[in-house]
Amino acid sequence: MRALRLVLAMALALLPLRAAGEEVVAGLSQTRVSITTWFAGSEIFIYGAVKRAAPPPEGPPLDVVVAVMGPLTPVTVRRKSRELGVWVNGPGLHIDAAPSFYAVATTRPFRDVLSWTDDLRHRVGLDQVIRLIDAPLWSEGSRDDYLDAVVRLRRAQGAYYEHIGGVTVREETLFETRIELPAQLVEGDYTARIFLTRGGAVIDHFETSIAVRKVGIEYWVDTMAREQSAIYGTLSIVVALIAGWAASAAFRVIFP
């Protein structure tokens, strides 16, 4: 009974604080991306508004950070070393789970809108992606070099990127951004997170997911390759033989 009263008192104490605070309400232009044969990338439009009971507080301006993360996939990082005068790949660091895609869009320079501590807490920045990577203990050389390399190489591929100034905020209330999904997209559930910040501190955040799915031929081939691999393999060879025969026959007719 006493415990209940305590909880009630705490809830009542928190209530005005919550009401005075600002909340994010957001939406996505699409929560489903279909990968077809001619898929050439996609663009997701993320928009929202700030819900508040009182007028916007004085002080630092409102900032918005949007982070979209792809499904976690395993990856092996290798480092070349010189052996007997030639450059060969050394032993690989196997990483169980690294985001296949990561995009961050902000209103202003990253460190201005999100403090170190809040970045660490919510794991938002591209530097923090590395912390999401579930890498095993590693004895060969420095592990951080390998993890840095993942981010650097993925950045070069365009799979990880930062878009400073990519989010526009209007009248401290409405915001919008566009996140480009590249053509090299991995199937799975993508998460979109939206953070409302003031003076580097997170006020509120919202999370939703985007389902990226192969459809049509893409879906059919992928499913068959995994679930009926023997038939799939045989079919691949049959197709190869038919194509080989067809070309031979066609050429015999055209150029006797």
Place this chain on the structure above:
Amino acid sequence: MNIYLPIAEVSVNVFLLLALGGGVGILSGLFGVGGGFLITPLLIFIGIPPAVAVATGTNQVAAASFSGVLTHWRRRTVDLKMGGVLLAGGLVGSAIGVQIFAWLRRLGHVEIFVSLCYVVFLGVVGGLMLAESIQARRRTRRGTVRRVRRHNWVHGLPLKMRFRQSNLYISAIPPFMVGLLVGVLAAVMGVGGGFIMVPAMIYILGMATSVVVGTSLFQILFVAAFTTLMHAILNQTVDALLAIVLIVGGVIGAQVGARLGPRLRAEELRIALSLLVLVVCLKLGFDLVRPPAELFSLAGAE
């Protein structure tokens, strides 16, 4: 125009793939090599994950070699008996090669071994072939008759068989051993082995160049089909869409190659093949010695 590949999970230009398949197909029909030693690195270069490149490359090689074999079959330039003996040796060899590969992997030196294998074999094969074919060309220019049949240790072995199409009466042991050796190398290096098989047939077995190409393709067809099936079942890395686009280019290229072949002189064909092999060798060798710009590389899960 880009196409999204379902297994590779990348999007690539269709025309680039068609050209790639076509180019390698021409070489396949012309020289009797599967082209695996070219198509796999090229696919990796355009961004296909290595595991998918290796497996799908073999599927394209199967199609191109079948296309070439049919043309050679009609021309009666396929020695079935010789092909069968080579294939038997090849199957035994690839079983041994897979074991060697696993053993090297345990030792942890598989990368360096495979890289050096490529450079050494391509270099030796290309160099010898170039030297020999230049000599042969000089001889034909001067008008001296080349000794058709060289009698060496190969002809003193037991188990003699008559290979009618190849116009040979030799022991079955050398072809079997050639097949075995190529099978071992093919499994270790992840290639069909045509570029080693073709010179071995010409120089060790003394077969006529005209029969060599068709017979080599016949052997490669089986090896490639078998490898494709194994990759599809064990690794699920055969990308059907990628394969189809490559195959369309490949089979047409193979036809062009097979028709171009008889119009070219045998020595010149051999000089061209040896130059191609040497160029690939130099490129690989250069990549091994040159300090890389980026030390790190990413690969999918193993």
